[in-house]
Each structure stands twice: as C-alpha cells, then as structure tokens.
Amino acid sequence: MPTITLPDGSCRSYDSPPTAAQVAADIGAGLAKAALGAKINGTLCDLSTRLEHDCALAIVTAKSRDGQPDADGLMLIRHSCAHVMAEAIERLFPGTALVYGPALESGFYYDMAFPAGRAPSTDDFAALESEMAKIIAENRPFTRTDLPLDAGMEKLNREGSKFKIDNAQRARDGGSATLSWYTTGTPGSNWEDLCRGPHVPSTGRIGAFKITMLASSYWKGDESLDRLTRVYGTAFATKAELEAHLAQVEEAKKRDHRVLGKQLRLFHIDEMVGQGLVLWTPRGAVVRQELQNFISDELRVQGYQQVFTPHIGKLDLYRTSGHFPYYKESQFAPIIDHDEMSKLAAEGCSCGELANRLGSGSVDGYLLKPMNCPHHIRIFASEPHSYRDLPVRLAEFGTVYRWEQSGEIGGLTRVRGFTQDDAHLFVREDQVADELIGCLSLVKLIFGTLGMNDYRVRVGLRDPASDKYVGDPSNWDKAEEACRNAARSLGVPFSEERGEAAFYGPKIDFVVRDVIGRSWQLGTVQVDYNLPVRFDLSYIGADNKQHRPVMIHRAPFGSMERFVGVLIEHFAGAFPLWLAPEQVRVLPISEKSAAYADEVLAALRSAGLRATIDSGNERVQARIRDASEAKIPYLAVVGPRDAEQRAVSIRAFGTDANLGELPLGEFLAGVTGEYTSRGHESLKSKFVRRQPS
RNA sequence: GCCACCCUAGCUCAGUGGUAGAGCAAUGCUUUCGUAAAGCAUAGGUCGUGGGUUCGAGUCCCAUGGGUGGCUCCA
Known part of the structure; x- marks a missing residue:
C-alpha cells in the first residue's frame, strides 16, 4: 500500500504499486499526456517505473511551472534523441560501434567508432536527420529490459563490443545490481542499446532536434586509447524552442570577442607574425x-x-625551477647560441641527441x-x-x-x-x-x-x-x-x-x-x-x-x-568610459560650427580625455550611427546654438536620444569625474536624473 | 597534435567546370544639414599558398598555411 507524496505536499495511497504514469493519469489527463518522466525521491526515472514503496514523486514534463523548458524534461528528450540518432547512424553506416552517448547542458552527443574511412561527414546530416524523423514519426516506445549482471555480461561478451563491455564493467564497479537495455520498440525485433536510462516514453515525444557537428574524441578521454567520432546534436520539446536556441547561439556569436575585436579594431592576430601571437592595436x-x-x-x-x-633566461634556470623538465612539450624550443651550434654541427650531433643533451644539461641554451x-x-x-x-x-x-x-x-x-x-x-x-x-x-x-x-x-x-x-x-x-x-x-x-x-x-x-x-x-x-x-x-x-x-x-x-x-x-564591446578607447566624439552639425567644435575637442583633450572629432561630409544622423556602432560612450553634438551658449548637446551610448544641452565646463567636469573615478561617478546618471521624464 | 568544416575586394558575403559579383567601407564631386545610413561617380581581387586533373579550375583532386567548433592539453 504505497503512499505517494506529490510536490504540493498532497498524498495519494494505492492498494497495489502503481507506475508513475498511472499516478500522473490519476492527477489529470492533461498531465498524463504531457508527462515525459518521473522524479522519484529526487532521482530522474522512466514514467513506466513502478512505485513499490512510499515515495516523493514529481512528474517531469517539458515545461517548468515558470513556462520555461524544464531541465529534467530536456535531459530526457536529449538522451532519448541520442538513441534515435545512434539508431539512424547504425542504419546508414553499418558496422558502427557505439561507445557513449550522454545528454549535455545544451544538447547531446554520441561517441562512435566507425570502420576506417567510413565515418559520416556534415554532408550526411540531412540524410541522418530524415532517418531520425522517420523513427520519431513511428513513435515507438522506449522499452527497458533489465538483466542480472551475469546474464547481462554474457550477452555483451557474445555481442563483442569492447566499448559496451567496458561501460557495463563500470556500471558494475559503480555498484549497479543489474544491466539495463533500452529498445526503441519491441525487445528482440527493434534497435536496442545498453543504457542506464531514463528515457521519454516513446520516440514521438522528441519534439524538435538537429544534428549540429562532428568532432573527434578519445575513448574515455585518453589520447592513448581509440580515436572516436563524436556526433553532436541538440533537441527540444518544440520546434519554436529549438529555433529560439539556435537564434540565441547566433546572437551570442555577435558578442564574441573575436568578432567585436575586428569590428572595433581592438587587436589583430597576423598569420605572418604567428599563431597565437597577439598584436595589440x-x-x-x-x-x-x-x-x-x-x-x-x-x-x-x-x-x-x-x-x-x-x-628569456638560461635553460639551467628553468631546470632548477622544474619548468623545463615538467613542461618541455609546451614550451618554445630552446635558443642555442651560434658558437655552440657550430660546435654541435661539427660533431655531427643529431636533433635527437641535441634534445638529450639539452635535457641533461650538457648543452645549455636560453628559453623564452x-x-x-x-x-x-x-x-x-x-x-x-x-x-x-x-x-x-x-x-x-x-x-x-x-x-x-x-x-x-x-x-x-x-x-x-x-x-x-x-x-x-x-x-x-x-x-x-x-x-x-x-x-x-x-x-x-x-x-x-x-x-x-x-x-x-x-x-x-x-x-x-x-x-x-x-x-x-x-x-x-x-x-x-x-x-x-x-x-x-x-x-x-x-x-x-x-x-x-x-x-x-x-x-x-x-x-x-x-x-x-x-x-x-x-x-x-x-x-x-x-x-x-x-x-x-x-x-x-x-x-x-x-x-x-x-x-x-x-x-x-x-x-x-x-x-x-x-x-x-x-561589455559586448561597449566599454565603460574609463576603459573606452575613444571616450568622447565631437560632432559638428556642419562646417559652420567647425571652429567651435575644434575648441570643444581641444578642451576635452587638455582635460586628459580620449576625444576625437568627426567633421566628415555626412549628415549628423549618419555620423551618430557610425559613433553608435563604434560604441563610444559620449557624443558631443555642436551646432550654432551650442556655440552661442558655449554648450554641447550630449548623447550617451545606450540611450536612444539627445540628452539635452550642458554647458561645456559642466560636461568636462562630469566626464572627467566619471573617468577618474572609474565609473563610480557617472555623468550619464546625473544627466538622466536632471531630465523630468 | 586528432576529427569535421571554412578561407573570394579593407569588412560581410554571393558565385554548383565556361569572360570574377553585391552591400558596406575607401576616394572624388555635389550637398552645409540639429540626433541611428543624403545623392552621383571612381577605384579596388593572379579567389590563402603550391602542385595536379581538364580544351578550360574560384569551383574537382593532393599537399601546405591560417581560421572555426569539438577532443586532448593548459605552469
């Protein structure tokens, strides 16, 4: 007679042990339909898990109460999608050995060993995805089969995959009493994989998915073991969520420092100089x-x-410190002086021998x-x-x-x-x-x-x-x-x-x-x-x-x-004033205000600020746009009106409008204060407060 | 170092074996303008590099350099 405690604290008693799915159905038809899995005493499980004892149960769906995708629900969907992908790959690439396919924070992958020369390429993604779509459309149930350790190991030994045998051994060493397989469909006739689970109830519950990339990996992360191919993908409950995710990834790329570094001309890495050697522009x-x-x-x-x-310093210095012997492979090769080099050449010293002598200290050199x-x-x-x-x-x-x-x-x-x-x-x-x-x-x-x-x-x-x-x-x-x-x-x-x-x-x-x-x-x-x-x-x-x-x-x-x-x-490239490469840009409305604009520029520069002027032939609108794209903290727009009042019209990055006019002296003091205080004092915030709206 | 993908004008990109293109930027001229793109014109490329296949290669193949994402590594 198990008593089931639900997340809201309410309890339900049953005469005989129900499955989590039955409890969901008793709570409501809507929940039963939405259910993907169950959390039993905090552990994520299949919906088909039978509740033998009193427990705390939470039904896992694709959405949390806040309407956002649920982390556990995504985990189930993605892990299940990894299976579907593996099945599709095995179908299209016979002879593939499966290794390990977990869900990740933002998707999933499956490591596989392909027969030599038979690995898929990105061109195969479309075919694989349509194969996966078929499996999902068939809406086959994920069916769990447990075998005792002995019988399970016997089955794996018969099948002969060293990868799966190793997975099972690790499960056994981790204290697992049984080995479990998941069949997408009917055991014996459909595709199966050794897997701890849990999974969604059926393949149809995987809403939207995408294979994203290929990479190589090492078995157990050890580069001395087999090289594997890792296929990455991601999955969501709905197509909209998948698309939102992909859009977000695209959006994030726009603030990638390599993209912004080029756009804002912050640094340059030059092929002719060398990989990984930064030129600070x-x-x-x-x-x-x-x-x-x-x-x-x-x-x-x-x-x-x-x-x-x-x-640089002498090699012996780094022998003493230990850096040279400990990190020999990840240092630039030692520098050897001309005389020593000639001597070694005359002796006919080989490269291997040179390395030995550098290691032992019988030849010295310098190290970057x-x-x-x-x-x-x-x-x-x-x-x-x-x-x-x-x-x-x-x-x-x-x-x-x-x-x-x-x-x-x-x-x-x-x-x-x-x-x-x-x-x-x-x-x-x-x-x-x-x-x-x-x-x-x-x-x-x-x-x-x-x-x-x-x-x-x-x-x-x-x-x-x-x-x-x-x-x-x-x-x-x-x-x-x-x-x-x-x-x-x-x-x-x-x-x-x-x-x-x-x-x-x-x-x-x-x-x-x-x-x-x-x-x-x-x-x-x-x-x-x-x-x-x-x-x-x-x-x-x-x-x-x-x-x-x-x-x-x-x-x-x-x-x-x-x-x-x-x-x-x-900062998405929009540095605060004290760090900004260009702090203030002066924009004269037209050539008629050029003299006053030059005066404003000179005043800013003598105050120690990094200021420039854009007196180009463009309209103010265009020059404001240019300055906004350069993410310059303050624009000082000056026209005849400002010249007359010895003021500047301010526009701050991140605000969409003209903040209004400020006497030149006040502007200088405000910007200088913001600069020297490293942002503790902000002209913008003062200025915004002054505005009635 | 390993696997996959990518490299075409300063930048972003189009170009599916048949005469190298666009937008932005640049330069010149016109415009002198009050808060996120004025108009016109001009110039700019041996398609990363080196080989090969082909009557013909930006496009196909091989090698090589560089980049991107993973793996491994990271004092």
Missing part, C-alpha cells in the same frame, strides 16, 4: 593600459614593488620564459633579507611564451605569448594567511569594479595518485589548508578539485565563461613551498638563523590577453 592597447594602471594603483596601496625582467617566477626569485635572492623585510612583493606585467597545441589556439583566450599581471610574494609562514587574503581582495576588487559577478572559484589540489607534483607532502598539506581557508574567507561558494594544482603548489582560481559557454581561468593565487627549496631561498629570522620563505604566486587578471577577451564579451 591602438584601441585595444588603451583598454589594456587602463587595466594595468588600475591594478598598479592598487599594488602601490598594498605595498608591492614593480620590477622588470627580460623575456614560460613563467616569471624564476626571474623574480633571482631578484629576491640577489640580496639578503631580514624577517623584518618580509613580505617582499615583486610585481611585473611579465610576458611569457608557451607552445600551446595548434588546435587549441584561438582569439585572445588561448595564445602562445601573453602578459601576466604577475607578482611573487616572499613571506614568512606566519604571513601566508593574511597575504593570501590580500591577494584575493585584489581579484575581488577587479571583478567588483568591472561588474563581473558571474564567476566560480576553484581550489585546485594535488592528486595524490599522480607523480606530477614536487616537494614534501606535509608542505602540500599546509599549503592546501591555507588555500582552503583563504577561499572560505571570500564568502562565496567554491569547489575543491583534485588534480588541478600546479606542479609546485595548490591554487585558488577564478573561472568565468565566455559567450559560447567555455570556461576560462582568469585570476589565480597559488601557494608554493617548493620553489623556495629548489632555489634554496632564505631570510634571517629573529633568532638570527636562516629560515625558508614561502612563496605566493598571484595574477588577479591572469593574462591581459585572456582577461581583455573575456571583458570584451562581458
């Missing part, structure tokens, strides 16, 4: 310089000292620096330090070079040369906690000032099973605890992730998403007990003995390139 350089000024002001307040170091820390460490070590001097905080906008894989490079977010707003703090152990909090406050200040609230915090810890990490485990424990405590002090949720630490220490990362949903690490703070050991750093303590300092590595922006890339998307 004048307008983008302004944004970067303003950000650097902003953080530099704050560093002075916090007692940092600015240093400059070269772009992959990190700034070794240089800063040598500055710290260049003079003795008393415990009274600590913390020593050395800051540099340091440019580093990394040999990223070619397929990974793109835009400003993943590049081969980038500038970190880097600093290294050499601290006593008793100072670690306070200094960490100081570093985090910088990151918070940056995110707060720029209005970037949509980030997550990740504490990256070492993976005890990996041999990638250097140093004493007890120091690691201390460092990890320090990071955890500092992260707690932030007052925002954070996740702890094993295996995300740097090789020399744990870290706290700030991660944001770009417009197409990819995550990027921006700010980072890392605790390091190991490099001070490797470089034998010390300071003289109060006891007149030598002590080992602890290092903190931190970069609140992370890399200027990546940060600006994300920032362009955050």
